[in-house]
Amino acid sequence: MVGLLHLKEDRPTPAAVYNWRVYACAAIASFASCTIGYDSAFIGGTLALPSFTAEFDFASLDKDTKALIQANIVSVYQAGAFFGSLFAYVTCHFLGRRKSLFVFSAVFVLGAGMMLGANAARGLGLIIGGRVLAGFGVGGMSNIVPVYCSELAPPAIRGRIVGIYELGWQLGGLVGFWINYGVNTTMQPSHRQWLIPFAVQLVPGGLLAVGALWLRESPRWLFSKDRRDEAMDTICWIRNLPRDDVYIIEEVNYIDEDLERYKREVGAGFWKPFAALKQRKVQWRFFLGGMLFFWQNGSGINAINYYSPTVFNSIGVTGTNAALLTTGIFGVVKTIVTIVWLLYLIDHLGRRKLFMYGTIGGSMCMWFIGAYIKVADTANRPVGSALDGGGIAAIFFFTYGLSSTVSLSSPARDAISSWNGTPWVLNSEMFDQNTRALGQASAAASNWFWNFIISRFTPQMFLKMGYGVYFFFASLMILSVVFTYFLIPETKAIPLEHMDRLFAIRPVRKANDTIMEELRLQDEEFRHAVEGVDLSERKEKVEMKENV
Structure with a gap:
């Protein structure tokens, strides 16, 4: 237990700093990621429900047309999120983190509500339009929440605090995976059956909108706007320390020095961060941040999340109910591993090792699964036939190896890692105060761009490539190890104001x-x-x- 609680601190830190307030703020803000995780998990299963396919007459469509419609329903969400993540830079600059969260959560709730009006007579228009709007909302929130959590957190537990965002993603995903199994096994096919999974989206979105009224604004943003009294009150409240405590004085000095340096070198204002892009060191971090999400999506995890029934069918799991049950188990394992990642690994093992260890293990699992599908010829297996030992092993490797977006248990390190949450942590901390919102906007837009590519073309990839899809993702994982080893520094325990020096x-x-x-x-x-x-x-x- 001592090892679990021991933290690597950048300076002597009073115990009062690690208090409930910073965790509560991060938890409330992370209702945003619950909405994202829920969508990534529920949408593929809902589109596979017999009631949904019957209401919109999917049976009359050929395979290519059906795959195209499903891909469009899924991918317009990512397209909306791409633009939402960029627009959040505007609201973050002028409104701050807290008010921006409220605005984007309201947009999400409006979009989610629109989807509930769809039926056979009206067609899929309300679902597609609502998903664009909801995507715009979650795109903005995906920009804001990691930055907000990072700016609140003490350096020693910053990975854990930002990691609550990832935990919310997995908890939302867990509900999304099981909601489809629940309605499929307990309800007769009907309009109501597929409508319930769409309606559940409103729960985390509504909780965030209400919770945002309680949240405190980021003290770093307040300092950047010269609202010093409010900033001092907030930082003392978050740290649970008086203004004259040496820890508070030191932290405020770090913030002031960083802001003064940036004003001196670049200047303050809405457009000034864009001017900072002329600097090679800033360009380099923008490139690294975007590439992290390329490699994340290159692991195949988002393809698996969005089309999990399709993935399990490719392994040999046949029937809607069996596929939904398997995806539910997959969600449980993902959540358990994420909790381990959150409580221990992200701030103890560090970011670099999580990337590299996890990728190696996940790649090995992908190679095994692809080889099994090729040898067993699962595409031509009779419907309802039992899985053989190889198929059971493939599901085990799939669930274990990709449960937290590429996991590995290493005998030397006993490490379970995650490409799902770690890129969000790294991007939230690698930029300075004046480029942080713009940098996170760029990184979040990159995430949603690659999400869009994956969600748009995954059905076609499975139709055309078969087992080759797994080999494709496995190869990309190996390349990401080289990228991480030579280009990504370890950021754990480093104060935000010293990231420039770290990356130099x-x-x-x-x-x-x-x-x-x-x-x-x-x-x-x-x-x-x-x-x-x-x-x-x-x-x-x-x-x-x-x-x-």
Whole structure:
């Protein structure tokens, strides 16, 4: 238990800082990710319900036309989210994080409500239009929530706090996977049967809209707008410390220095972050942030989430009920692994190792599944036939290896990792105060762009490529290991105001240790300043060691 609770801190941190308030704010904000996770899980299963296919006469369509319609229903959501994530930069700049969350949650609720008006007579228009609007809402929220959580969190638990966003995603997904199984096994096919899964979307969206009224604004955003009294009140409330505590003074100094540096080098204002894109170091982080979501989607996890019944059918699980049950079990395992990731791995093992260990394990599982489908010829297996030992093993590897978006249990590290949540954590912390909202907008837009590509073309990929789909994703996973090892520094425990320095250090694998040593010396210098302790000789030794 000591190992679980031990944290790597950037400086001595009072126990009061790790209080319930920062967790409560993150949990309420993360109702946004519940809506995203629920959609990614429920939509594929709902489109496969006999009541839905019967109401909209899917039986009269050929395979290609049916796949196209299903892909359009799923993918317009991602298209709306792409534009919503970009527009959130505007609202974040002028309204702040809290009010922006309320606005986008209201847009989502409106879109979700529209979908409930669809039926056979009206056609699919209300579903498609509602999904565009709901997607716009979740796109904006996907930009705001990781940034908001990151700006509230103490450095030592920032991964855990931002990771609550990922936990909300998985909990929403868990409900989404099982809601379809529930209505399919307990209700007769009817209009109401498929309408219930669509209606459940309103629950997390409504809870977020109400909860946003209680949330506190990000103190870093308040400081950037020169609302210092409000910012000081908020940061003291979040940290549960008085204004004169040395931890508060030090944190505010970090924020002020970072803001002053940026105003001096670039300037403040709505358009100034765009001017910062002229700087190579800023361009580089925008590139890294976007590529993280390319590799995330390249793992195949979103294809699996959106079309899980199709995926399990390809392994040999036949029948709507059996496919929905298997996807429900898949959701349970994903959620359990995410909790382990959240409570321990993200702030202890770190971001780099999670990326690399998880990808290697997930790739091995994908190669096995593709090989099994090829050898067993599951496409030509009679409907209702029992799975053989290889099929059961394929499902085990699939569920275990991809349960948290590429998981691995390593004998050396005993690590279970996640490509689902870690890119969101890294993107929320790698930019400075003035480019953070724009950087997160770019990263979130990249996520939704690649989501759109995956959701739009996955049905066609399974029709044309068969088992080759799994080999395709497995190959991309291997390439992402090389990308991570050479280009991604470890960000755990590093204050947000020191990310510029972190990303400037080469080689990247040593960057975290170098910054942590510098921070330790800075903290000693700050705390011993009144005693006149001269640490210049020790600083010179550290610099000499770094140069060597």
